[in-house]
Amino acid sequence: MKQSKTIGYVSLCAVLYCVLILSSCGQAGAPVTESERIEAPVDIRYIIQNPLTFSDVNENEQFGGMEFSGSYFQISGLKDQQVEDTINEHLQSMYALCQPGEVPQGAYEKFGDLKCAAQEIKLICYGNFNNVLSVSANYTWAFDDISDGRAPMWDCYYGEAETYNVDLNTGKEINLKDVFADNVDYSAMIAAEAEDILNRQGTEVNGDALAESLSAYLVEPRFLLWDSAFQAVGFIYRDASSDDGQDAEVSVGLSFNENFAAAKRFYDPDENIYSGDSEGEKTLLTYVGEIKEWEKNYTDEGVNVSLRAKYQEEFPEYALRAVFAEESADGDLIDRMKQILKGLSAQETDAYYDRFVDTSRVQDFINIRVYESAQVYSLTTDVSHLYSARQTLWCYRIGSGEPVQIRGIFREGADVEKILETAVADKLEADQKMLEESGMKRTIDVAAHAGGAADKFAGFCVNSNAIFAEYLGNPALPSYVIELKYADLGYENLNIFN
Numbered sequence: 001m002k003q004s005k006t007i008g009y010v011s012l013c014a015v016l017y018c019v020l021i022l023s024s025c026g027q028a029g030a031p032v033t034e035s036e037r038i039e040a041p042v043d044i045r046y047i048i049q050n051p052l053t054f055s056d057v058n059e060n061e062q063f064g065g066m067e068f069s070g071s072y073f074q075i076s077g078l079k080d081q082q083v084e085d086t087i088n089e090h091l092q093s094m095y096a097l098c099q100p101g102e103v104p105q106g107a108y109e110k111f112g113d114l115k116c117a118a119q120e121i122k123l124i125c126y127g128n129f130n131n132v133l134s135v136s137a138n139y140t141w142a143f144d145d146i147s148d149g150r151a152p153m154w155d156c157y158y159g160e161a162e163t164y165n166v167d168l169n170t171g172k173e174i175n176l177k178d179v180f181a182d183n184v185d186y187s188a189m190i191a192a193e194a195e196d197i198l199n200r201q202g203t204e205v206n207g208d209a210l211a212e213s214l215s216a217y218l219v220e221p222r223f224l225l226w227d228s229a230f231q232a233v234g235f236i237y238r239d240a241s242s243d244d245g246q247d248a249e250v251s252v253g254l255s256f257n258e259n260f261a262a263a264k265r266f267y268d269p270d271e272n273i274y275s276g277d278s279e280g281e282k283t284l285l286t287y288v289g290e291i292k293e294w295e296k297n298y299t300d301e302g303v304n305v306s307l308r309a310k311y312q313e314e315f316p317e318y319a320l321r322a323v324f325a326e327e328s329a330d331g332d333l334i335d336r337m338k339q340i341l342k343g344l345s346a347q348e349t350d351a352y353y354d355r356f357v358d359t360s361r362v363q364d365f366i367n368i369r370v371y372e373s374a375q376v377y378s379l380t381t382d383v384s385h386l387y388s389a390r391q392t393l394w395c396y397r398i399g400s401g402e403p404v405q406i407r408g409i410f411r412e413g414a415d416v417e418k419i420l421e422t423a424v425a426d427k428l429e430a431d432q433k434m435l436e437e438s439g440m441k442r443t444i445d446v447a448a449h450a451g452g453a454a455d456k457f458a459g460f461c462v463n464s465n466a467i468f469a470e471y472l473g474n475p476a477l478p479s480y481v482i483e484l485k486y487a488d489l490g491y492e493n494l495n496i497f498n
Contacts, residue, residue, distance in 0.1 A: 001470055002380075038265055040181035041258035045363065046497055047129045048267070049280035050168060052077045054125065063101035066116050070100060071122040075133070078168060079275050086171035087133070094137040094162055095123055103141055107158035111143035114156060127165075127225040129280075130267035134172065134225040135164045136233070163222040163233050167266045169273055176221045179230055179262045186212060189259065190232060194250045198237060203248070209239035227264055228285055236426040255288045282491055283464040284363040289314050296327065302341045302351055305329050309357035318401040319366045322394075326357045333374055333388065338399045340376045340385050360461075363405070363496060367395045367461035369468070391481050393470045394459035406457040406469070413430035414493040417454045423488050424471070426452035435493050449473030462496065 005453040059070040072095035078084040098104075103116050105261050120140045127134030143156045165174040172451045191214050198205050213236060222233040232252040256263065263285075289312035311323045330353070337351055353374045360367045369391060376386040394403040400481040410416045428446045435442060450473070458467035458479050466485040473480065 023461060034178060037182045038261040039183045042181050042261050042264055043258070044256065044260070044263045044285050046282045046284050047263055048282045049227075050077075050128045050131060050133070051274050051276055051278045051280045052128060052133075059100070061100055061459040063119075066101065067118045068100045068120075069118075070095065070121040072121075072137075073125070077276055078272050079273055080171075083168065083171040087166055087168070090164060090166070091123060091135065094135070094164060095121060097137065097162065098139045098160075104158070104160070107141050107143070110158055111156055114143035116141050126231075127227055129227050130263045131168045131273060132262060132266055133164075133166050133168055133223055135166075136224055137162045137164070149495040161222070161233060163224055165225055169266060172264070174225075174266075176218070176223060177221070178265055179225065179260060181259055181261045184259045186259075187218060189254060190214065190217075191237070192253055193252045193254055194232075194235060194237065197250050197252065198248070201248075203237075205237075205243075206239045206241060209241070210237065213237045228256045229285070230260065230262075232258070232267075256285060257287060275340055278442070279296065279491075281465065281487060282497060284462065284496065286464055287363075288312075289361070294327070300329075300334060301338050302349070303337050304352045305334070306354045308350070308355070309359075311357070311359045312361060315359070315366055316360070316396075316398065319368070319396050322368055322396075323357055323359060326355060329353055329355060330372065330374075335374050337374060337386060344385065345374070347378045349376060349378055349380075351376045360463075362462050362464060364398050365395045365462040365496075366398065367393070367463070369393050369461055390478065391470060393461045395461050404460065404462075406454060406460060409462065409467070409494055409496055411493055411495045411498075418453075418459075419489055419493055420453040420484075421450050423484050424453040424473075424482065426488065427482060427484060428473070446474065463465055 030233060033363050049193065054073045054075060056071060056073050056409075059068070061068040072091055074088045074091060078087075087427050098121055100119065100121070103119070107116065118141070120138070120142075122140075124136050124138065125133065126136060139160045139162075141158045143158070166172070167174055176186070180189075184391050191210060194214070195205050195210060198210075217232065217235045224231045224233060230253065232250075235250050235252050236251050237248045254260075292313050294309050294313055296305070298305050307329060309323055309326060311320065315323070334353060337353065341349060341351055354372070356371045358369045358371065370393075371391055373389040374386065375384060375388070396402070397404050397408070406420070407416050410419070424447055428444065428449055432442045432444065432446060453471075456472045456475070458470040458472055460467045465487075466483050467489075469484065470479045471482045486494060486497075
């Protein structure tokens with residue numbers, strides 16, 4: 001079991017640049033045959049959840065003044081019973097690695113003046129996708145002065161962790177090199193991200209110390225595979241020359257992109273390794289690049305105007321043009337607000353106009369979603385004289401300069417009209433039933449709003465597990481946003497899962 005002392009945490013981000021250290025580490029491990037090689041760029045179309053069943057086992061005990069709680073799980077649903085048994089035995093052995101009531105010497109050394117008040121052993125599944133299972137066993141001890149009868153606090157705690165990443169086809173553990181494409185230097189990627197995190201924490205990074213820290217990590221690397229990201233566990237930056245001399249555990253995280261092979265290496269869409277007929281949920285991969293922003297704030301005759309946008313630097317020119325086209329406010333709406341303010345000149349008012357352009361890249365699509373809101377409010381009379389809120393959505397398929405139409409995400413031959421009318425009707429009906437269950441009346445005629453659905457989409461965004469659409473249920477009324485999950489549209493009907 002490895003000991004870790006954590007003094008900093010930064011959430012996942014991916015800033016990849018070349019670090020000229022330990023380049024040979026990217027080639028560590030057994031050689032890969034040419035037929036098994038996966039080279040970047042890797043095209044990951046989607047992530048699919050493994051249709052496993054998880055059975056939890058929970059324990060609670062008391063050891064003198066120390067409370068113990070433990071939990072682990074077993075899996076079922078694989079066709080190969082031997083592989084399933086092997087994995088379950090490993091999960092159980094991870095749980096049993098530390099005995100209930102046992103406290104490591106390192107914990108006493110850290111909190112020698114306090115008593116161990118609580119112990120927790122917990123197995124957590126972080127990733128269950130594309131025939132990969134990723135698990136962490138967390139062993140935690142809380143120390144406190146429990147002589148006053150209070151419940152134990154978790155302010156002072158000592159933690160250790162083990163990770164387990166397994167190929168569900170074979171029951172064999174996944175090596176770090178298997179996570180990445182075979183022609184990328186993953187050691188440099190990890191080092192670059194670690195250096196970036198340390199710099200943002202205010203640490204002046206020593207190149208030699210970083211190289212030694214990376215070398216130590218790669219001897220026996222621990223890591224987790226989330227559904228769309230890699231996270232190193234137990235990466236300790238040690239710099240003997242630093243003033244404080246402390247070790248820092250750096251949470252190195254990298255979002256999946258074309259350099260990662262984990263989602264492809266163990267998954268064959270034509271081979272089913274599961275015993276049931278159920279299909280796991282499919283999600284599209286979200287790509288994260290360097291984020292840029294622009295912002296404008298000004299006052300126009302009493303109206304406070306705020307215009308903001310976030311976008312990724314590597315977006316193609318046609319998508320950037322669409323983002324920058326939103327740099328100006330809605331002039332007609334601003335003029336209406338000014339007229340209202342003139343009529344309220346004797347009152348204290350609050351008037352604002354806000355437009356925020358949010359963007360993302362999901363699989364082959366770049367989404368642009370504009371949130372616009374405006375209000376004129378009398379502080380004197382506590383009355384709103386104007387309120388407006390709407391969203392505008394559209395997306396571009398990479399390589400095409402025109403926004404995608406709703407029919408463009410369906411496979412040839414799919415009955416788009418029927419599929420969309422059914423999906424919209426089911427969604428709207430569920431929403432109306434929720435209103436009724438909360439004691440409210442229905443607000444729309446579902447059949448009328450769902451009829452001819454395929455021609456009522458003003459725009460939409462492609463997200464990880466659903467589309468969000470600007471929908472004109474009644475063309476005489478303002479549009480509204482509706483969410484339609486890919487599972488409800490039918491994965492087999494959509495060309496985005498090809």
